[in-house]
Amino acid sequence: MTDDVLRVKNVTQRFGHGSNTMTALDDVSLDVRRGETLGLVGESGSGKSTLARAILLMRRPTAGTIEFDGGDITGLRGRALRNHRRRIQMVFQDPNDSLDPRFTIGRSVAEPLVAARMRPRERRLRVFESLEQVGISSDSVERFPHEFSGGQRQRIAIARAMAADPEFIVLDEPTSALDVSVQAQVLNLLVRLQEQTGVTYLFITHNLSVVHHVAHRVAVMHRGQVVEEGTGEQVMTAPEHPYTQGLLESMPVLYRT
Known part of the structure; x- marks a missing residue:
């Protein structure tokens, strides 16, 4: 058993052919530790959902590997793929x-x-x-x-x-369609469930103020790349990349640290 339940290694995802090729993920690497919440933050089109689909093996990456619990799952098919999918679940925005x-x-x-x-x-x-x-x-x-x-x-x-x-749940903008008061209730529920069960979360969002309250670590995506990683406190109080700084500046004053 490894400390990292998920390892994404140099994953690239391209769509189209020839001159019409579009790179949605560009050499992305990140780890998610067992029992933690990793917040994956970025605006629409940054590659967050594409990465989630790759992790769930809904679309296989063009290049790179994805490891789960120490084993390479990138090429799983048939019964092995079905068995793996029982270990990972997803909660959608809607x-x-x-x-x-x-x-x-x-x-x-x-x-x-x-x-x-x-x-x-x-x-x-x-x-x-x-x-x-x-x-x-x-x-x-x-x-x-x-x-x-x-x-x-x-x-x-x-x-x-x-x-x-499940051992791992991908949460794709799970509170963005809810009222603010209801958002807080759902976030508190997710934290409580993690404390009770030890489940690992990948929490996808465009909103740093939301992920700050639930994530142990944060990875920021921009144009298909991870441009910054750190604890929630580090990213919120001392962002290094200009894109992260811009995300923070666009937050309502109420949410800024």
């Missing part, structure tokens, strides 16, 4: 991307457990536990997503991600 409006929330939360071939009785108990864990009553399992508020739907999406007991 919970509707996780929750099918035609399914009850119980069925949605159970989906990763069905994929893992958990027995029905155990699966039902785990669904109840996961919902209770995020503050949603297990009595709600037969209700549908539209019956809940946006903040509650995001809690349900988090329960779905947590249900399979």
Whole structure:
């Protein structure tokens, strides 16, 4: 077992061909330590989501390697890939991307457990536990997503991600669509779940003020490259790269350190 649960090594991602080639990731390297939250910050188009898709093996990188728990996962296929995907879950910006409006929330939360071939009785108990864990009553399992508020739907999406007991969760702008007061509640929930389970987070956001409250370390992306890394305190109080300095200057005064 290694201290780094995830290692991204010199990953490049190109799209297109010939003169129409676009480089979305340019020789990106970063590590995520077991049990920590790494905040990945950058504006739209900086490469954050492309990197997340590479880590989830939704799109294989053009060059470079991705290691998980000490093993190279870049070329996984078939059963090995399916087994790996049970260890990594994702929470999207919009919970509707996780929750099918035609399914009850119980069925949605159970989906990763069905994929893992958990027995029905155990699966039902785990669904109840996961919902209770995020503050949603297990009595709600037969209700549908539209019956809940946006903040509650995001809690349900988090329960779905947590249900399979993953080692690593990619959080893609999980609070950006929520009101400020609800954002704080969801962020506090994520911190509490990490303390209880030891799960590792990659927290993707464009907002340094949000990631400062939850991240142990921060990596800043710009034009497909990681341009700065450090603890949240270091990046917030003594940014070195002009791009990071610009992000901080654009923050509301209320959030500045």
